[in-house]
Amino acid sequence: MSAEFDIAETLDVKGASCPMPVVKTKSAIDDLSEGDVLEVLATDSGSMSDIDGWASGTEGVELLDQAEGDDVYKHYVRKTE
């Protein structure tokens, strides 16, 4: 799954709850370059829906994948512009 893209940066927001996973993801994306993929590790179960919603409603980002692991939700977001 993650073999399809290289991860430029990992953001650990484990423990943080709404709205921080989305807010910190946005800040982390701002610091990346076009084409970079950000991996987000969260424990907030709402992050699956929230990061999906954020990515579809935000210009310049694309949600590549989401995975639910052992109590950790992983999100892969590419900066597209």
Place this chain on the structure above:
Amino acid sequence: MSTDTPDAPGDETPSRAELAARVDELEDALAEATSEDDGKKMSIIATKGTLDMAYPPLILASTAAAFGYEVTVFHTFWGLEILHEERSKDLKLSSVGNPNMPVPNAVAALPGMDRVTTKMMEKKIADNDTATIEELIETSLDMGVEFQACQMTIELMDYDESEFYDGVTTGVGAATALQDMADADIQLLV
């Protein structure tokens, strides 16, 4: 009237050049209108200053900023408490008037009960790693959210403007808020 031919050439028929000019004019107007509408905007009016009611405007403001919205939060009446740097860290939860509280209203009205319920809520916030009001304000300010403090209520309720967070806009009133709401894609009164 039935003898009129609608497509008969007359003085009022615009020339090709006139039509082309009109098209250019409309295209310019459209470009201007759409460019102004490029960024989405949200306008929130925050009127409450209890711990529970301080959260929704701040959570929505910071999240909308993460979506790239231009966000204005206009604070008035008790909403000004959220902008007060010291008191925002110590907002209270009311134990009365909320039937979902674990204590009956008659007990909740006893002296000191607001302090008890506030402590309970603060503990839950800490245990759940929910952001504090201060964190949400600092984060929102970093993300470019504009916090406005209503001038009329600053004076009515004797606030000292120097005690607000740095970056709070003062000297604004209802007309400013209304203008923001008129321009916004989302308007909320909390």
